[in-house]
Amino acid sequence: MDLSTFDSFKTAAARGAKELSGGELRALQLRLCGILDDISAVCEAEKVDWTLGGGSALGAVRNGGFIPWDDDLDVNMPRGDWPRFRAAFERRFGGKYAVYEPGSPRGYPLAFPRIRLRGTSYVTREDVLEPDLDRGVFVDVFMMDGTFDGRLLRTAHGLGSLALGFLYSCRKHFHERRLLREWGLDGAAFRLKRAVGLLLAPLPLGAWTRLWDRWNALCRNADSRLATFPVGRRHFFGELAAREGMRGTREGTFEGRKVRLPADVESYMERLYGADYMTPPPEGKRERHIVFPPFAP
Secondary structure (H helix, E strand, O other): OOOOOOHHHHOOOOOOOEOOOHHHHHHHHHHHHHHHHHHHHHHHHHOOOOEEOHHHHHHHHHHOOOOOOOOOOEEEEEHHHHHHHHHHHHHHHOOOEEEEEOOEOOOOOOOOOEEEEOOOEEEOHHHHOOOOOOOOOEEEEEEEEEOOOOHHHHHHHHHHHHHHHHHHHHHHHHHOHHHHHHOOOOOHHHHHHHHHHHHHOOOOHHHHHHHHHHHHOOOOOOOOOEEEOOOOOOHHHHOOEEHHHHOOOEEEEEOOEEEEEOOOHHHHHHHHHOOOOOOOOOHHHOOOOOEEEEEEO
């Protein structure tokens, strides 16, 4: 049985949700660019290493901007730089943005930081069950974690991350069980994860989020030979590569602005999207994002 449920959300029929297109999608993309400009300004001022990540990096390489149907924006950052970035960002923009990270605040359900623009509205699947959190347009930040140079410790680090990531996913699916059933997401993998999640229910979702995050941060060597994005789409081993190749030393263009890309961006793209990453997927295989009202970028 394939335990991954990632692709199922691409075709979920969530009641009351809609896909963005046309002018609404473009308005969101431009708002995301404004958030990126603020993030970039603080990173440059504080000498924080950063790059575009995931589909945003792919868009920069393939399209010089957003993938035409994309409605989110990802930034990668070394974990060691995050506390300094967050402190400087909140000093400069504290009234403009809400900044979340795993375990803070208590109800935040995701395993990576999210920066949300106050005064806007972009309600995702996770937001439906968390009405007390800010629902603004957001940029996600993915932590680049170092790992151990020794193979034995590195393997243990990776296997532990995969195990805790699976438990976190199970607990999250149990937390969202009513919505997932309502949206028709009730296949064997979903049922198994809900059952495991029930056993994990004595600990709240936030506790599992913090536990996974702390495990991923176990290696404190900021100069380790290898690094990874354990909560990325390919998980610990699928995103593992030479640290130097993931540093933000390559310049790219994104919607008319200069951005940082991983030094070895070609290898990074191949790890995430395969050797034919420059070829757009057919329409039926494109990632589909849904938003709930009210939508106000």
